[in-house]
Amino acid sequence: MAWWLESFTLYPALFFSCVFLVSLLLGSFLNVVIHRLPIMMEREWKLECAEALELSGDQATLKTGTLNNGNFNDGYPAQYNLVVPGSACPHCGTAIPAWRNIPLISYLAQKGRCHQCAEPISVRYPLVELATALLCTLVAWQLGPTPQFLAAWLLTLSLVALSAIDLDKMLLPDQITLPLLWLGLLLNIDGLFASLSDAVLGAAVGYLSLWSVFQGFKLLTGKEGMGYGDFKLLALFGAWFGWQAILPIILLASVGGAVVGITLMATGKLAQGKPMPFGPWIALGGFIYLLWGPQLVSWYLSAALGA
Template sequence: MTALFSQFQATMLELPWLFIFLAFIFSATIGSFLNVVIHRLPIMMKREWQQECNQYLNEYHKDIIAPIAGKLDKPLDNYPEKYNLVVPVSACPKCKTNIKPWHNLPILGWLLLKGKCASCDSKISARYPFFELLTGAMVATLAWHFGPSLQFLLAAILTFSLVALTGIDLDEMLLPDQITMPLLWLGLIVNLNGIFVPISDSLIGAVAGYLSLWSVYWLFKIVTGKEGMGYGDFKLMAVFGAWLGWQMLPLIILLSSLVGAVVGIMLIIYKKLNSGNPIPFGPYIAVAGWIALIWGEPIVHAYLATL
């Protein structure tokens, strides 16, 4: 196995364009699965929360739950079908027709269908091929930057997770612990051997990343009485601290704040967002952290050189 990997690595080093192309194709396919994660994981979480609440009410507050349950056709804690990332198979939300395998091809499937369901002609959102193309392009960039290496493989895993987190946060304003916490531990583990940064920088980065936004959250809440961000944002910043070290945290905070401010102002100007309405901050952290993953050191060095 080691010999085969070494041979593959040598071939990819000789043909970097092939490695980038294969990385794009494979990652676009993963992007198709990430669309499923973005859609289904929040639903799975809400079902789990509801079942836990119903179980608690049934055990400790039967006087509350009994009148409600008596008016329903089905028990509160039961759902009509099994639901996870695999079951049921993908289907049109309008006509419920199962989607054929060749229609699930990343990017091409949507183009072949011309953005419409093959059975009922209902519109298929362009966000599906967008996330597939985005995932492929991001990982292809990693392939160009890192080449066929362990760093590339780990950075690709981080990128897949960031795409899923971004999509979920845009839809639900939620950064699930099911993704952020494994990423945090993985960042600490991969840096035990200093793959990206020394373990000391990684550990300090995880703590400093969490506390940086945690401090801002409580300061804002004490001053205004409002919550400025969610705990998922703290955890995502801790993830980047664990992966990239504490040195990259100022750059990530600066970039995410800058991008978030520009996007927020544009949304207000074009009346897509009312002043005071919340917007998810996770996508901006994800974008800033991914930029720091590739170009962080040159950006920091260029900034320090200007001083």
């Protein structure tokens, strides 16, 4: 047994503390991913569209050379990725030094305002950091210092980012979902969470189940009830936990989404007919299954069979 694993096993408080602190730091990075990845994707789409229109002879579009030089007219620097440029105030553009960018502490110390221009900083930043730390610590408490925890830690971080992006942009980036789907299959070669055959079947069932609902709804109403990212997210959970996880996750996601949707409509915060992202509820269902999957299945079967 590795020395660090033995130490964490002997001293659980040390394990939970380390997970909380590291996850708090990673939550700060997730804020960067949540904000910048959609912008990076939009730039990539613009470039692809410009290339396609140029190839078709359409001159009424931006030249690909202009876009390649970073002239996207979106208000962001030409070089823009998850690392460059450094963190800066969205109001005045003042660079934020590392010592003013400490998760939670800096926000509280500055009373939620920029140190330079005193404009308010979105409360979303500390909320994402705190939620990331708490959720990851919950996973640590449930799974302990095990190989399963390391995989589940990465999954939890990714679910936080996916949920926040979907709430903001109604988008579930393939750059996150597809690598995780393949990772789930690879992890289950040795049966980390499920057998490989159950994982492969789970990925297929996860995708096709929501795809079938999507096609049926579109056929009946002529409208698209959800996005393809939702199919891939459920397929991801099938690849991680096997086909047995699909129904419980769908049920949890549907109940959660319905309760929140009805509440928002009743309070006038969501207009009737306005779309609401489903990805966060699939993510919530998958996270609950990660922690209490076997117990949920056992409870459901007992209730269904009347045992």
